[in-house]
Every structure is written in structure tokens, then in C-alpha cells.
Amino acid sequence: AQSVTQLGSHVSVSEGALVLLRCNYSSSVPPYLFWYVQYPNQGLQLLLKYTSAATLVKGINGFEAEFKKSETSFHLTKPSAHMSDAAEYFCAVSNSGNTGKLIFGQGTTLQVKP
Amino acid sequence: EAGVVQSPRYKIIEKKQPVAFWCNPISGHNTLYWYRQNLGQGPELLIRYENEEAVDDSQLPKDRFSAERLKGVDSTLKIQPAELGDSAVYLCASRITRGSIGEQFFGPGTRLTVL
Numbered sequence: 527a528q529s530v531t532q533l534g535s536h537v538s539v540s541e542g543a544l545v546l547l548r549c550n551y552s553s554s555v556p557p558y559l560f561w562y563v564q565y566p567n568q569g570l571q572l573l574l575k576y577t578s579a580a581t582l583v584k585g586i587n588g589f590e591a592e593f594k595k596s597e598t599s600f601h602l603t604k605p606s607a608h609m610s611d612a613a614e615y616f617c618a619v620s621n622s623g624n625t626g627k628l629i630f631g632q633g634t635t636l637q638v639k640p
Numbered sequence: 641e642a643g644v645v646q647s648p649r650y651k652i653i654e655k656k657q658p659v660a661f662w663c664n665p666i667s668g669h670n671t672l673y674w675y676r677q678n679l680g681q682g683p684e685l686l687i688r689y690e691n692e693e694a695v696d697d698s699q700l701p702k703d704r705f706s707a708e709r710l711k712g713v714d715s716t717l718k719i720q721p722a723e724l725g726d727s728a729v730y731l732c733a734s735r736i737t738r739g740s741i742g743e744q745f746f747g748p749g750t751r752l753t754v755l
Binding site for chain 2: 530535562567568569570571572575616618626627628630631632633
């Protein structure tokens with residue numbers, strides 16, 4: 527079975543500060559990993575995905591994540607937070623098959639203070 | 641390119657009433673998903689369609705939930721009768737092809753409130 531744990535349901539940073547959102551996964555097969563962002567009253571938008579190529583993945587809006595197999599982690603980072611980054615962030619894992627079934631974490635709310 | 645369309649965006653009903661949600665996926669996307677997102681939680685898969693075939697409905701509460709995708713395009717999710725615990729956001733997503741690690745595109749969701 528696959529699962530995702532997001533450490534910290536709320537993260538608060540100052541504008542311009544480093545953003546670090548933590549995600550650990552559990553999977554018995556090589557995983558595919560995703561980060562999605564959800565703005566209020568909107569659907570989820572893909573930020574980036576890891577699909578067994580480069581372990582450091584760059585996404586949209588300046589976000590990136592590093593796959594660390596030894597730590598079963600896929601943390602999301604951004605060097606400098608913008609006010610517009612305030613949203614809910616979800617980490618998700620999928621198996622290597624072709625179903626595309628996503629297992630989501632519980633989400634982390636990012637607050638950006640001026 | 642139009643995104644995934646869902647309607648209605650909001651729905652308030654009394655318990656024991658029926659309710660239906662509609663989803664139109666991105667054109668050409670043969671895989672369609674319905675998710676339920678409870679407050680403060682991540683989405684959970686209810687059902688997955690490949691064209692018109694429901695290939696994974698193991699998480700769908702079949703005593704009160706039903707879904708259809710008759711022509712392999714748009715889809716309807718129904719709850720009858722609704723219970724208080726059904727209050728959630730119902731998300732529809734679509735993907736271009738089976739057999740690839742394609743991105744799932746999500747619609748804005750339908751926020752259901754059961755009173």
C-alpha cells in the first residue's frame with residue numbers, strides 16, 4: 527500500500543523567506559511523486575512531478591523538489607516566498623502502473639506574511 | 641484549451657435529498673476521476689473511468705452513490721439520499737491517456753453542504 531505524510535498542517539513564512547514543505551512517502555514499488563497547489567475555491571494545479579528521471583525536479587512558479595530514496599522524502603522548496611504563494615499544498619504518490627491513481631497527503635497550508 | 645468543467649459550483653441540500661454533480665473533462669482525455677475532498681483533507685478517489693468503463697470503483701459507497709459516463713465523455717455523480725457526512729468538495733479530474741504518467745487536470749469542484 528502507498529501513503530503520504532505531510533509534516534506540518536500549517537507553515538508560516540515571511541515574504542522573501544525560504545519555503546520548505548515536507549513530504550514523506552511509503553511505497554512498496556518505485557513511486558511517482560507529485561506536488562499540487564490549491565488556491566481557495568479552485569481545483570488542484572500541478573506544480574511538479576517526479577517520475578524516476580532526475581532526482582531534483584523543477585516546477586512552476588520557482589518551486590522545486592528533491593527525491594531522496596534513502597529518506598523516503600520529496601520535500602518542496604522555494605528560495606523566496608511571494609504573497610501569491612499562499613495556498614494549500616498537497617503531496618501525492620502514484621504507483622508505477624498505468625492507472626494514474628493518486629494517494630494524497632492531508633495538505634499543508636502556506637501562509638506568507640508581509 | 642478549455643479546462644475541466646464542473647457544475648454546479650455550490651450546492652446546499654437537506655439530508656435525505658438527492659443531488660447530482662456534472663463533469664465535462666478536457667477534450668480527448670479518456671480517463672476521468674471523481675474525488676471527494678473533506679474539509680482539511682486531501683482528495684480521495686471515489687471512481688475512475690477509462691472511456692465509458694468504470695475500472696476502479698472500490699472506494700465508491702455504492703449504497704447511496706452512483707456514477708455514469710455513458711458516452712465516454714462527460715460524467716455525472718449522484719448521491720441518493722444524501723447524509724450529513726457527505727458534505728465535502730467533489731472534484732473531477734481527467735487525464736489524456738492510460739499507460740503514461742500523465743498529469744491529472746482538476747476541475748474547480750462542487751462544494752456540497754448537507755443540512
